[in-house]
Amino acid sequence: MIREPSALHAAAQILRRDLKLAFRRPGEWLQPVAFFLIVTMLFPLALDPELSRLRQLAPGALWVAALLASILAIEFLFREDGRDGTLEQYALSGHSFAWLLLAKTAAHWLLTGLPLAIAAPLAALGLGAPAAALPGILAALLLGSVSLSLLGAIGAGLTLGIRRGGALLSLLVLPLAIPTLVFGARATQLAIQGDSLAGPLYLLAALGVFGLTLAPLAAAAAVRISLE
Amino acid sequence: MSWAWFHRFASPPYFYSLTLRLAPWLGWPAGLLIVGGLYGGLVLAPPDYQQSDAFRIVYVHAPAAWVSLMSYSLMAFAAAVGLIWRMKVAHAVAAACAPVGASITAVCLVTGMLWGQPMWGTYWAWDPRLVFELVLLFFFLGYMGLRSAIDDVSRADRASAVLAVVGVVNVPIVHFSVTWWNSLHQAPSVMRMQEAAMPASMLVPLLMSFLGFTLYFYAVMLVRARAEVLRRDRGGSWVRDVLAARGKAA
Amino acid sequence: MLEVSGLHVWRGERHVLKGLSVQLAAGQALQLLWPNGAGKTSLLRAIAGLLPVEAGQVRWRGQDTEADPLTFCRDLAYLGHDLALKGDLTAGENLRYSLALRGRVAPADIDAALATVGLTAVQEQLVRRLSAGQQRRVALARLTLWDARLWLLDEPAANLDAAGQALVVAAIEAHAAAGGVAVIATHQPLALSTGVSSLWRSPGEPP
Structure with a gap:
């Protein structure tokens, strides 16, 4: 066996493994997207199907639904790997644990955040958004979902191993996600109005970069404590 | 620099006796300052020319807002110290901060709502400061929820410490986002302190109230921390000595 | 040591x-x-x-x-109560991914290690279809390959x-x-x- 412990190679293998596992069970990662679409569908039914009025509510409806869907999905980020000993092996693999967990979070984002962002323009159409707004909405959700996955990873790490930790997970993560919600909903609103949404998009990107640098460290510390 | 004081402070028996000796020096001034500040503010100070008597709730609301933020910062600081130097006393202080901070945050919210009724004609308006206090309350609740969900004390200490540190990093961002959000929607914001200089008859009771609330927080928090330290070391020999000494005294 | x-x-x-x-x-x-x-x-x-x-x-x-x-x-190789095997991957895939964290390993080595523990016949089966003892054997094969x-x-x-x-x-x-x-x-x-x-x-x- 050739010794060549490259961090990049290790992360790529984790990514591939998690994607392969997900494709063997497609039902699991399609659920959050379905949940997202159902919740956005509930708004017109509960409120008023008049498109011009829905259009005003669309940013809030989209982002609250996206936030809830990603919380729902993040609960499963570490659960299986924590239960079957995989995370222990990651912790002992000789690579930075935070880096490996970042790879896992990236896989998770590809499986839930990305589909969510792709489904969002569709849901936005149903909420009365004009076609011209769709690229902006897609961009806002792409950036915002990165932050949501990273924040969620911290919460998932902290609640790993707690029985029925789902409600607690939302209590921990939702307050942290408020800036993402505020900037994301604002970007969506500007997109629907046809204005420039560069400002909130930059803020979303800044949140994402900030999260990328710090969240994996916090998540690694949290998972290590939960594994004891 | 000598680290002796640090290690001494980290020892539970020393912390216990120190906080026991400190208690009257915090509790009595806190009580006197709060009574004095409230009397000065609610009775002696002249009514505000715009808000008449409604402004008087500031003597409770503003100190509560200050203490809520201070207690969260202190909690995160203590948690970080506990995490970095594995200092159990610091974890006990962090654990003690949460319930006290949460109740004072609740006081701040309730007084803010009571103030809102005469000013805005409604108990709740989406004022950025009130929203921020509400988020702070959720941070406290999440912290306490996580702590109580983990049976193992040492794991609960460190997991909740990670959360507190993440939270305190997030607090300025939340504050910025809420202020930014508010500037877009132009909600009424009457809770701004008057820009004009306050007459001394208003200002002095306010400062007394601030100091009194702060000391009150430390007094109650340290009682809780002391109980927490005792509870954690209940099998230890120094706890038995302390209890035996108390039994003799009684 | x-x-x-x-x-x-x-x-x-x-x-x-x-x-x-x-x-x-x-x-x-x-x-x-x-x-x-x-x-x-x-x-x-x-x-x-x-x-x-x-x-x-x-x-x-x-x-x-x-x-x-x-x-x-x-x-270090740590083999705990939990074997860190994925039920939805085959024995060979499990070994390939977990060994990849430690460096590259030739597929022939994996086959040989699985043969040593007597699992050649079930190499392509999903691990969750294997018995508890067979799963232990997969973990044993991984242990020997970890070097x-x-x-x-x-x-x-x-x-x-x-x-x-x-x-x-x-x-x-x-x-x-x-x-x-x-x-x-x-x-x-x-x-x-x-x-x-x-x-x-x-x-x-x-x-």
């Missing part, structure tokens, strides 16, 4: 390991035969660095393992039939012969040759 000195470990309110010390030279295996609840697993996890150590030290090749955990981990100098094994013979236990014994003997060190938590002694292995019957009486 491995020196544990004055190790104190707490699990919640329980003081599990009270000032434990042990030394192992290259080519030695130590079997922990402590009664249930005496802290076998805690010791393994504390050595691996998964459990925080209240006091004491673990040294590997003369280095404090806490000072540079990543380097220490590259020498680590220090093995920490928690009940490696659980669920294994006589032939499987013989495989575990052979693997540990080969590991020791190559200059490796092993600490094994087990409730019944493995039939290791006496020159290689020492028994430790309770934490109170050192081996």
